[in-house]
Amino acid sequence: MASSMIFTSESVTPGHPDKLCDQISDAAIDAFLREDAGARAVVECAVATGIVFLAARFAAEAVVDLPSIARKVIASAGYFDPQFDARNCSILTSLVELPKTTREPPPKQFDEEAIEKGVAQDQANVFGYACRDTPELMPLPVSLAHRLARNLDHARRTGAPGLSPDGKTQVSIEYADGRPARIHSISITAAVAADGAGAELADRLRAMALETFGDDGLKPDARTKIHINAGGFYETGGPARHAGLTGRKNGIDTYGEIARQSGAALSGKDPSRIDRIGAYAARHAAKNVVAAGLADRCEVHVAYAIGRADPLSLSVETFGSGRLDDAEIAARLTRSLDLRPLAITARFGLRTRPAHAGDAGFYSPLAVYGHFGRADLDLPWEALDLVEALRG
Incomplete structure (x- = not known):
């Protein structure tokens, strides 16, 4: 890391296709371990227009309904439109059940002998x-990008008309002598109609970006650039626009x-x-x-x-x-x-x-x-x- 530079990090909302896949995969891991603490599982997901594909390899004393888990995650993210609907999207599965003897030992049996035998399964x-x-000892660009993404999703959930569940945020921080000095620029990308209502929503998002950063750290200044859909307005977001992968x-x-x-x-x-x-x-x-x-x-x-x-x-x-x-x-x-x-x-x-x-x-x-x-x-x-x- 150079002592003086501009660094950009991004975050996305829960409706971003890649993040839909991550949430479905981790919800499945939670489900397996909730029933069987010794379960071993790898669950990968892909989404595209109207389609979810789930591939899982597992050894578990558990009954897990993976399609149902996927639909709950998709519904929670807010997808109910015709091109991608939690209720009726097609879900394809490829499931491989491994021998239950490959499960991990119960946590109460994690003695020294078990720990020494618990070798890494991969390089x-x-x-x-x-x-x-930051107070959390994290890099400031990604910390602020996450904060902005949370507020973007909150705006959608609290009634901002025209916002898709799929959104992306970027924050660029100018560093001086190795420390954050100012917010150089902010970018929000979200599915918004290109008509007058879309322009009104863009103004609302610009105001939200300014309000996101309070008195607990750096705030936008007069030179901070704020970009709303800098690549152009678009009405369709989510898997109907771009595929996702765990x-x-x-x-x-x-x-x-x-x-x-x-x-x-x-x-x-x-x-x-x-x-x-x-x-x-x-x-x-x-x-x-x-x-x-x-x-x-x-x-x-x-x-x-x-x-x-x-x-x-x-x-x-x-x-x-x-x-x-x-x-x-x-x-x-x-x-x-x-x-x-x-x-x-x-x-x-x-x-x-x-x-x-x-x-x-x-x-x-x-x-x-x-x-x-x-x-x-x-x-x-x-x-x-x-x-x-x-x-x-």
Whole structure:
């Protein structure tokens, strides 16, 4: 990251086709784990005009109605128009039930022997990141883009005429000396009619963009540019306009592309998948490093190999902001954390939380507005429980 630059991050509303797929996939994971904490499942989804395709491989002592889950997610996002209707869109499934002997052991049996046998099922490079841009220790561009996307969806749900469930927001932040200095520009893209009513709605969205950023941080100034449908007005949004796929919005899910991220999807995977839970563990590590005052910016990289429980390596990059050598910070993290897959699962309660999360689920809310820095959710990897150990 250059000390002076303009950086843009984006977010999308729950009705964006890719995010529909992420929500359906994670709602399915919640459903499997709610009934069977030992379930293993990978659920992927694709949507297009009038069609939903679900592919699932699972081993579970559970009965899960995947088409019904998909329809509930689509309805919640607000799709009831003729081109894509939650009630009558076609849902195709490809289901492979694996032997139940491949399920994970019950969480109460996560003793040392089980944890050592719980090896990574795939190769993975996972990354965690934290910085001092926001109180949640997240990069400011993606944090503000999420806030704007929430307000855009709220406007649709509270009666803004002409808005589609499908929307995208972008926020560009001007950095000076490595710190956010001003909001350079704001962009909102949403399906809006090109007639007079559409122009009126565009004015409303422009006003909403200005009101989104209050007194708790940077606000738009006289030079901030606000773009509403800069690519032109369009009336049709959602899967009728562009197809969607699980795992295609990794930058939105993580750090707005200001930091490295794995190329693998986070959504649609149970906790046996190290590319998902390893990313949570790496974020936990990076956030605690910054909260402990050891660095202003920190990226943690953990490497895993198939068939091994212990990671191959843990490395830290503080981009010149560290109070200690990066190698010393990495050594403190290694002493403080057990990063074997089943140890991560046990520490964060990743198999038992869906049963106690209610109808909203534990994984489903992560599928929109990011998996990290979520002040609205009680996420175990956001806890600052390593601060004192790292300072020592």
